[in-house]
Structures are given as structure tokens and as C-alpha cells.
Amino acid sequence: MKSVLAIVAGFVVWTAIYLGSNQGIVAAFADRFAEDGSTRDPAALLLVLLASVVASFVAGWVNAALAPSSRLQHGLVLGAVNLLVGIAVQSAYWTTIPLWFHVVFLALLVPVIVFGSWVRARRGA
Numbered sequence: 001m002k003s004v005l006a007i008v009a010g011f012v013v014w015t016a017i018y019l020g021s022n023q024g025i026v027a028a029f030a031d032r033f034a035e036d037g038s039t040r041d042p043a044a045l046l047l048v049l050l051a052s053v054v055a056s057f058v059a060g061w062v063n064a065a066l067a068p069s070s071r072l073q074h075g076l077v078l079g080a081v082n083l084l085v086g087i088a089v090q091s092a093y094w095t096t097i098p099l100w101f102h103v104v105f106l107a108l109l110v111p112v113i114v115f116g117s118w119v120r121a122r123r124g125a
Helices: 001-027 041-064 072-091 097-121
Strands: none
Touching: 001 041, 001 072, 041 072, 041 097, 072 097
């Protein structure tokens, strides 16, 4: 049960940080986003990617902090869950956002989450 809670907590943390950051980015740079929230502006997309990297690292760290054991394995599971959800969400925006964004966004999810888990695991109990 603790393992499931660690995964769920990591997912909730990632979602809260990412969605909150996105809202802030869209509000701060409203002129660069369409009404549906899409953009092709490279600077805005890089900020969104940075938000994803921060969210992924923190989610991996929280996941590993709550994991009862095998912290890196928990990070891999959380990364896989986020990747599957990410693929579903990115596919909804496939034609409204440049391909490079989708590729980079999805490619960074698992390694950054696992890195966050690794950093927490190295810190010890």
C-alpha cells in the first residue's frame, strides 16, 4: 500500500506543479498563447518544458521519499505512468504544438523523474 501511495503522491505532485506552472506561464505571456492554450512560440514552449523538468524532478524526489524500499524502481514506475499519461495528453495537442516540443517533453519525463528519485535515494533514509 505504501508503494501505491508513493506513486500516487508523485503523480499528484507532478500534476500540481506542472498545471500550476502552466497557468502562471499562460497568464504572464498571454499574448503568446491562443485561446485553447496552445502556442508555437519557442520561448513560451521552453518555459513549459522547464516547468515539466522541475515538476518531474520534484515528483521523483517525493516519490522516493515516500517509497518503502526500491526507490529507483518506484521512480521508474512513476516515470512510466507519467509517460503514458503524457502520451495521451500530448496526442490531444499533436497538431497545435510543434513536434519538437512533444518529443522533448516526452523524452525528458522518465529520466528526470528517475533522477529525482536517485537524488533522494542517495540522500538516504
